[in-house]
Amino acid sequence: MSDRPTPVLRAEGLVKTHYGEGAPAHAVRGVDLCVRQGEFVAVTGPSGAGKSTLLHLLGGLQRPDAGSIWLDGDCTDAYGEARWAVERRKRIGIVFQFFNLVSNLSVADNVELPALLAGVPPKQARAEREALLAELGLAGKERSMPGELSGGEQQRVALARALVNHPPLLLADEPAGSLDSKGTREVMRLLSRFHQRGQSIVLVTHDARLASSADRVISFFDGRIADDAELDGMPTRGTGISGVLELRD
Numbered sequence: 001m002s003d004r005p006t007p008v009l010r011a012e013g014l015v016k017t018h019y020g021e022g023a024p025a026h027a028v029r030g031v032d033l034c035v036r037q038g039e040f041v042a043v044t045g046p047s048g049a050g051k052s053t054l055l056h057l058l059g060g061l062q063r064p065d066a067g068s069i070w071l072d073g074d075c076t077d078a079y080g081e082a083r084w085a086v087e088r089r090k091r092i093g094i095v096f097q098f099f100n101l102v103s104n105l106s107v108a109d110n111v112e113l114p115a116l117l118a119g120v121p122p123k124q125a126r127a128e129r130e131a132l133l134a135e136l137g138l139a140g141k142e143r144s145m146p147g148e149l150s151g152g153e154q155q156r157v158a159l160a161r162a163l164v165n166h167p168p169l170l171l172a173d174e175p176a177g178s179l180d181s182k183g184t185r186e187v188m189r190l191l192s193r194f195h196q197r198g199q200s201i202v203l204v205t206h207d208a209r210l211a212s213s214a215d216r217v218i219s220f221f222d223g224r225i226a227d228d229a230e231l232d233g234m235p236t237r238g239t240g241i242s243g244v245l246e247l248r249d
């Protein structure tokens with residue numbers, strides 16, 4: 001037996017082509033990826049490179065045309081929608097690029113819902129929700145509906161929702177995409193706390209400050225991993241917000 005811990009996430013040979021109106025989009029063209037327990041991986045790359053598609057595959061929201069994904073060593077090849085939904089409730093928190101909040105539920109209910117679905121007692125779900133929203137600077141917005149919030153606020157609610165069940169793995173697609181620097185700092189602080197507790201993060205971002213707080217940066221280009229670099233010399237590792245590191249290039 002190997003004494004290496006099982007990776008929290010492993011993917012091999014992932015391929016995904018989208019067939020829409022125009023020419024087929026070869027969004028993911030053969031990706032191998034391993035995320036260790038507790039690792040924080042940033043994924044950067046130009047628009048259209050396939051980053052969101054990759055994240056959707058990793059979270060079971062889309063099925064690959066080829067390739068396999070393992071969660072904690074379990075092969076997901078045979079998982080159907082229902083099984084993936086359970087995994088997302090228990091093991092994987094997801095922040096989508098375009099939030100996907102439930103528009104007719106309040107902010108509080110959006111955040112508490114995954115916890116309640118996972119069987120967390122309502123009192124505890126409420127306490128978690130209050131703590132997360134306070135950390136993200138959203139105290140007082142509990143009763144608002146998503147449509148009454150700014151884009152940045154909705155984004156933070158989506159992050160709170162993804163974290164409420166303390167998933168071992170967080171997949172986040174541009175969680176600070178439309179935030180100002182204060183909002184970005186709040187998101188970074190929360191991600192760092194999550195990381196320090198030993199949880200793993202795969203973060204798609206254009207933001208060099210966010211990427212610089214990761215352990216590893218993957219450059220995604222034209223459906224493939226073009227570069228995969230550990231960030232070293234990490235005096236701010238795990239704190240994330242106290243300085244900006246240069247990305248190794």
Ligand SMILES: Nc1ncnc2c1ncn2[C@@H]1O[C@H](COP(=O)(O)OP(=O)(O)OP(=O)(O)O)[C@@H](O)[C@H]1O
Nearest residue numbers: 018019020025027046047048049050051052053054
């Ligand atoms: N549902 C879909 N139907 C058809 N084509 C799609 C679909 N989703 C994505 N694509 C195409 O696949 C390619 C990759 O898209 P994807 O959204 O994964 O890129 P991205 O790296 O996340 O870009 P961005 O940084 O702009 O979010 C693009 O060419 C896009 O137009």
Ligand SMILES: [Mg+2]
Nearest residue numbers: 051052053097
């Ligand atoms: Mg995207």
